Amino acid sequence: MKIIKRTIIVVFCLLLIPVAAIATAGAKQRFEDGPNRVFSGGPLVAGELHSGPDPDWSFVSDIPTIEMQLLDPAQSRRIWIAEYENKIYVWSGYMGNPIGRLWKQWPIQAERDGRAVIRINGIRYERQLKRLRTGDVLDGLTAAITAKYPSATTRAAVEAGDVWVFEAAPRS
């Protein structure tokens, strides 16, 4: 019995090392201007704030990821982006999975308060995230997503709630 107890203690102690590393890296990123990979970063501070009409968004087809910050909470993350009919969209997969929902908090926060700032090529854009649950636009949009990324996103997955899609519309 004693050896089992000791084994549990040893395993627990050894697990503390990677847990400390992950917690520290995650906490450190919160104080940075923007995200890195999976850990949320702080508010997007650097970069010119775009004003005026929207640009021709077709250039985002060549951009693998963007930085996006919600105003509430003021945290940023790195995400994929797609353009379709000169509108831009962001999305989150894994939303039908408990671990995914634990990992991806931003879609839930964005549905509550969609005010966001995105930074692309060093320029910040103020946007309003509007969730798309259904509609024919999803056919073309998911085709654009799967053409750009190794993603199995489908209209059915969006409508089933496994993928949450948001239009990053201009903020009025």
Place this chain on the structure above:
Amino acid sequence: MKNFYIFTAVAVVATILAVLFVPGVDDYVERTFQVYLGRAAR
């Protein structure tokens, strides 16, 4: 066991300091975490 506890405490503190102050360690931790998180979420 006492020596093991000391080793663990030193290792945890050294890990935290390395992540905070050694360039590239935080990115390595995040990259590794991303791999395991991605697998778990599938």
